[in-house]
Amino acid sequence: MSTISFRLALTGLATGLSLSLSVPSAQAAEGRVIPPQMSWSFSGPFGKFDRAQLQRGFKVVKEVCANCHSMSLLRIRNLAQPGGPEFTPGQVNALAATYTVKDGPNDQGEMFDRPGRAADPFPAPFPNEQAARAANGGALPVDLSVIAKARTYERGFPQFIFDIFTQYQEQGPDYIHALMTGYKDPPPEGTPPLLPGQYFNTYMPGHLIAMPKPISDGQVEYPKGADGKSPVPETVDQYGKDVAAFLVWAAEPHMxxxxxxxxxxxxxxxxxxxxxxxxxxxxxxxxxxxxxxx
Ligand code: HEC
Structure with missing residues (x-):
């Protein structure tokens, strides 16, 4: 190799390195803390969902998150399809019937309420965006259908090199789990005083979030095993993992x-x-x- 092309190669390498090294510092400037990497049953080329985990995750979404968030791209019947939580068709029909859906117009031109059907989309908690914002201090609880794909971030050098070989692509669920467990009340010292409706979360970019801590230990009851106890702990950490796994499936049902x-x-x-x-x-x-x- 001639000296010039050798130098060019060196410069290229140095620029590449400094670019990749500057990624985490740029993220630090916008107040982003990289979420810890969790171990997921569905990661890697052989990955598969853990059905029981998806079912628990759905329970958390239904009982907690769905009070504020919609999940409009998912239909109730999707919960029974192969590759997902795989509830039985009977369970899904029973679940659908617990919802009330506005339908119509009927022959008189009027809208009417009817029990939900498995083919319905997930009922949204608010009729429109304005109502959702009005109930949440002006902030919009985002639709959760594809949130596990929508939240991603650079992990910087040298991590991104290892990520190529491990096929790491679980930024979304790592972030959702971190967000659930990342609330600090009171906020760490040095944080400017919070405005009403603002909460401190370590992993939200900028640290300030308009979602109050959505879930606490023991809030959602998990199905009991033969010994009368839930096989997994009923803690925020576990709820965070389960709900993140469920949202990964929701974002990519055919993974x-x-x-x-x-x-x-x-x-x-x-x-x-x-x-x-x-x-x-x-x-x-x-x-x-x-x-x-x-
Ligand atoms: C009391 C209403 C409420 C509940 C309950 C709730 N959220 Fe939220 N959520 C919000 C609001 C409001 C925002 C918008 C926050 C903002 O923009 O600062 C939000 C934002 C989010 C975000 C996006 C954060 C980001 O990076 O922009 C995620 C993810 C999320 N919620 C997940 C959940 C999950 C999972 C649950 C159930 C365990 C849940 N939420 C329960 C109101 C709620």
């Missing part, structure tokens, strides 16, 4: 199928590639000098 197809394609390519290689060797075996075949 398991996608990962399975990906693996099959890789195996196919491996077999096909080696067949091609041996075919090539056989076809060209009699031409050691590489001259054209006759």
């Amino acid at each position: 398991e199928a996608r990962k399975r197809t990906g693996l099959q394609v890789m195996v196919f390519l491996l077999i096909f590639g080696s067949l091609l290689y041996y075919t090539k060797k056989k076809v060209w075996a009699r031409m050691p000098d590489g001259s054209a075949a006759h």
